[in-house]
Amino acid sequence: MLFFSRPYSRNDIGVTASLRLASEFRQVMQDMLVEFPWQVRLTDWTGRSYAIGRNEAHWRDLPLYIDVKTEAAGRDIINSKPLRFLERFLDGEVCMRGNLYLLSDIRRYGKVSLSLWQLLPQLVASKSVLFQSIARARSSVRTHYDIPQEALSKYLDAVFMSYSCAIFEQPNRLEVKELLEVGAGKTDSFDSLEKAQWRKYKDAVDYIAPREGETLLDIGCGYGGQLLVALEEQPFAKVVGWTHSSNQASKGRDRLSHHDRHRWEIHEGDYRQERRIFDHITSTGMVSHVGPRGLVPYVKNTRKMIRAGGRYLHHALMNPHSERLFDLNVGVAFNKKYVWPGFHWFSLGEHVTALESNGFEIVKLINLSPHYAKTTAAWYERMMASEHDMIAIMGRKAFLAWQIYLAGSSAGFHSGIMHVYRLYCRAI
Numbered sequence: 001m002l003f004f005s006r007p008y009s010r011n012d013i014g015v016t017a018s019l020r021l022a023s024e025f026r027q028v029m030q031d032m033l034v035e036f037p038w039q040v041r042l043t044d045w046t047g048r049s050y051a052i053g054r055n056e057a058h059w060r061d062l063p064l065y066i067d068v069k070t071e072a073a074g075r076d077i078i079n080s081k082p083l084r085f086l087e088r089f090l091d092g093e094v095c096m097r098g099n100l101y102l103l104s105d106i107r108r109y110g111k112v113s114l115s116l117w118q119l120l121p122q123l124v125a126s127k128s129v130l131f132q133s134i135a136r137a138r139s140s141v142r143t144h145y146d147i148p149q150e151a152l153s154k155y156l157d158a159v160f161m162s163y164s165c166a167i168f169e170q171p172n173r174l175e176v177k178e179l180l181e182v183g184a185g186k187t188d189s190f191d192s193l194e195k196a197q198w199r200k201y202k203d204a205v206d207y208i209a210p211r212e213g214e215t216l217l218d219i220g221c222g223y224g225g226q227l228l229v230a231l232e233e234q235p236f237a238k239v240v241g242w243t244h245s246s247n248q249a250s251k252g253r254d255r256l257s258h259h260d261r262h263r264w265e266i267h268e269g270d271y272r273q274e275r276r277i278f279d280h281i282t283s284t285g286m287v288s289h290v291g292p293r294g295l296v297p298y299v300k301n302t303r304k305m306i307r308a309g310g311r312y313l314h315h316a317l318m319n320p321h322s323e324r325l326f327d328l329n330v331g332v333a334f335n336k337k338y339v340w341p342g343f344h345w346f347s348l349g350e351h352v353t354a355l356e357s358n359g360f361e362i363v364k365l366i367n368l369s370p371h372y373a374k375t376t377a378a379w380y381e382r383m384m385a386s387e388h389d390m391i392a393i394m395g396r397k398a399f400l401a402w403q404i405y406l407a408g409s410s411a412g413f414h415s416g417i418m419h420v421y422r423l424y425c426r427a428i
Contacts, residue, residue: 280306
């Protein structure tokens with residue numbers, strides 16, 4: 001008697017191919033993260049689950065859970081397409097939860113980056129190689145900062161709504177409970193985000209130490225926090241701010257409304273529209289919006305607006321020196337596409353050269369990277385604590401994009417792949 005086995009069906013072949021692909025995906029992830037200190041728990045589209053990493057302690061005491069729901073998402077990892085993999089997270093083909101701070105570390109340990117060919121369509125579409133004209137700067141800033149005000153109010157500090165690096169008493173202490181606790185600002189007895197933002201603004205005006213009756217220009221004034229602290233802490237005759245954001249200009253004017261109206265101005269527009277000369281200038285993070293060719297023109301324009309001997313506070317996000325194109329960083333490409341169009345960072349050396357070559361002496365500088373790691377961690381934890389409200393306000397896809405943006409930023413500043421420096425200058 002002869003026995004015949006059942007012929008393979010197309011379904012059998014498909015299952016076998018899917019299992020083979022899942023095994024390849026697992027091997028790629030294990031090879032990529034062979035030295036990874038923390039735990040990542042993966043579930044693939046076949047339902048198999050496993051852990052990668054050494055499970056060392058992390059301040060946010062959770063693994064990163066990644067559920068890869070489709071073969072296409074698995075192929076993105078196998079074929080070195082990390083940006084497309086993140087996009088599948090936004091589209092629901094990948095689920096990530098738990099310790100999203102580890103995403104930035106996966107990029108670092110796995111040496112994940114993009115090729116120029118992968119990024120070329122985005123570079124062409126965004127015109128990111130061009131200088132930031134006033135119109136382009138306005139569009140980029142409003143896209144990032146004019147998201148619904150209710151969303152920003154959920155996670156920025158409750159006093160100043162400052163959207164830049166704070167200065168903490170203990171920047172290396174990260175405790176979720178303290179990050180979530182809302183303070184009152186200057187008078188807080190704990191290391192609150194609110195007090196840290198006040199300290200940042202106070203540091204700037206204390207460095208300037210104006211004489212009675214001097215003036216201050218704040219370039220990229222946000223919600224007016226720097227102007228408010230300047231009026232409260234130092235004898236400025238007038239403080240002036242410029243921002244492209246309608247939200248910021250409106251809220252900033254409300255914030256300063258209890259002060260003498262002759263002592264302050266907030267303008268919605270480009271700082272290059274300003275024609276006056278000021279005694280002193282502050283700029284906290286605005287230089288990130290000038291585009292890849294805009295650093296030197298920005299410094300030259302700033303120098304034209306300040307008198308000789310005036311003090312200038314130059315606060316900037318920076319990247320470590322690298323011969324590799326800035327946009328080939330996966331996080332940069334993702335954030336430019338989904339969160340913060342038009343931004344660009346320069347290295348510390350480029351900032352120093354631009355300042356010293358165009359009329360400024362650098363008096364001192366400090367690296368605030370640990371402070372920004374804690375600032376963005378506070379924003380992320382506060383945002384996640386209001387997850388349902390945030391999704392209702394922003395939409396799910398935008399909320400997921402901001403998860404990657406904030407958690408990745410915190411980890412990047414903590415590990416040193418991103419920097420923020422504060423340069424204290426004098427116009428010469």
